[in-house]
Amino acid sequence: MGIASYLTEKYRELLEIAFSSYRDYRDLRRDHLVLMVGISLSIALSLIIQRIMGRYGFELGALIAVAGSIASAHRVLTRISASMERIRGASEEMPYAVFMASAAARTGLELVDAIYFIASREASVFRYLRPIARKIVNIASYMDIESSIEAIRGVPKNIKRILISYLASIRLGTGVESLVSLGFELIKEASRQASRSIVLSAQAGLLAVLVLTTTPILMLGLSLIAGGYVALLSSLSIALTLPMILLAIPQPPLPLRPIYIKPPRYVSLSLIAGPVSMAVLVVAVYLPLFITIDLRILREAILILSALMIFSGLAGAYLFTQYIKNIGRARDILFSASQYVKVYRTLGGFNIDLRIHSLGFCAPWVLFYIALSLEFFMERGDIEPLVFNRFSEEMQDLIAKNMGRILTSLIPLAASLLQPFFLSGIMYMGGSRDLYSYILVAVSCIASAAISSKVVFGTARNTLIPGLSLLLLHMLLPQMG
Numbered sequence: 001m002g003i004a005s006y007l008t009e010k011y012r013e014l015l016e017i018a019f020s021s022y023r024d025y026r027d028l029r030r031d032h033l034v035l036m037v038g039i040s041l042s043i044a045l046s047l048i049i050q051r052i053m054g055r056y057g058f059e060l061g062a063l064i065a066v067a068g069s070i071a072s073a074h075r076v077l078t079r080i081s082a083s084m085e086r087i088r089g090a091s092e093e094m095p096y097a098v099f100m101a102s103a104a105a106r107t108g109l110e111l112v113d114a115i116y117f118i119a120s121r122e123a124s125v126f127r128y129l130r131p132i133a134r135k136i137v138n139i140a141s142y143m144d145i146e147s148s149i150e151a152i153r154g155v156p157k158n159i160k161r162i163l164i165s166y167l168a169s170i171r172l173g174t175g176v177e178s179l180v181s182l183g184f185e186l187i188k189e190a191s192r193q194a195s196r197s198i199v200l201s202a203q204a205g206l207l208a209v210l211v212l213t214t215t216p217i218l219m220l221g222l223s224l225i226a227g228g229y230v231a232l233l234s235s236l237s238i239a240l241t242l243p244m245i246l247l248a249i250p251q252p253p254l255p256l257r258p259i260y261i262k263p264p265r266y267v268s269l270s271l272i273a274g275p276v277s278m279a280v281l282v283v284a285v286y287l288p289l290f291i292t293i294d295l296r297i298l299r300e301a302i303l304i305l306s307a308l309m310i311f312s313g314l315a316g317a318y319l320f321t322q323y324i325k326n327i328g329r330a331r332d333i334l335f336s337a338s339q340y341v342k343v344y345r346t347l348g349g350f351n352i353d354l355r356i357h358s359l360g361f362c363a364p365w366v367l368f369y370i371a372l373s374l375e376f377f378m379e380r381g382d383i384e385p386l387v388f389n390r391f392s393e394e395m396q397d398l399i400a401k402n403m404g405r406i407l408t409s410l411i412p413l414a415a416s417l418l419q420p421f422f423l424s425g426i427m428y429m430g431g432s433r434d435l436y437s438y439i440l441v442a443v444s445c446i447a448s449a450a451i452s453s454k455v456v457f458g459t460a461r462n463t464l465i466p467g468l469s470l471l472l473l474h475m476l477l478p479q480m481g
Helices: 002-016 022-052 057-102 110-119 129-140 145-151 157-171 175-226 229-248 265-289 295-344 365-380 385-408 410-430 435-457 464-480
Strands: 258-260 362-364
Touching: 022 057, 057 110, 057 129, 057 157, 057 175, 057 365, 110 129, 110 157, 110 365, 129 145, 145 157, 157 175, 175 229, 175 385, 175 410, 175 435, 229 435, 258 295, 258 365, 265 295, 265 435, 265 464, 295 362, 295 365, 295 385, 295 435, 295 464, 362 365, 365 385, 385 410, 410 435, 410 464, 435 464
Parallel strands: none
Antiparallel strands: 258 362
């Protein structure tokens, strides 16, 4: 009974993260009712099917029970997923909020002021932390801030722990020292996590590309001995595991994450057309296994789809160039602000809007964070140049890490673009000209190029590299004849 109560309490705490109004609570009760009724009906229907049908009755009944239960639980699972995303997002954003407050620390109450400041601003920077800040501000209008943080529900425990320990230091009279040390400690840990994420992403991407290059070479050799089905099974394994590999490769850390600023409709459509073209292309590669089709027509269709993927990827590459440009702009803003603080010892009068106009359609998260932090510093009044220099140095360190991420990602990019040359040469020398070998090589090129896109651009939706890889493959394969 104790374990059941513990799990129920944890489940309730998890779902409370996603609550923003009484309507959410009411909808959750309805979702739980649908879940219980759906599971009961699915099990009842499963038992009826098993009794009516003889052969395959158990298998069909089990399938109905599982499918019905999943369909009934999808809204609850969606809420759990949203809660976990909010916990992760708020935990990522909290160190930067504390560091922003610590850079302006003079009285020790700056973190409380930062909470009010975040609650009153748009959610473009602190997307997950802002709802929590608004909850705290709303409850703080009825009680003191410390009591409101302790009483509020739906706040991740690690964030509540940071705030409560900080408020305790204010009572002890060590608010400034505690805030400065806390901000420095949290931002250093966030910087270390960013470094680990960058290294892990580059290493995982390179390893995956190397495996996807060597595996087809081995399988092509085995298929000449054991038959073409070895190559076919290998290609199916690669196609089925690709989504899991892409999910396993970490996305860029928060400060380096791209933020899209209302791109025009043609850019949005082209970004959608690329993944759709790649999915259709994978289906087209396997199409000759199921229907009789002229391979010349299929080859022309694949070339057209590759060209469409390249065209779509060019739109993504254009956004990426704007992203790189805005990284340099963030560095320029920090330098200008540092010079301004040295002269005037305040950021009052510093025109941040003039420096962040015409950003284009894509910019790193750290640029918006710097702009918001400067706005917060302006409201605080005087600021010590040494304190602001520390803030500027930490932000420039994060920006330098981003440039390192881009440079390290060039290795898996080069490996994936060289893969068509290796595989086409192996097919030519080994005499592997059957359909199964072609499918294996094509799927391997698509998979490794998609992984490289995830490492380079931070997303696999940019299809420039897969399109180029497949186009190179089809330019080299005709030489086999």
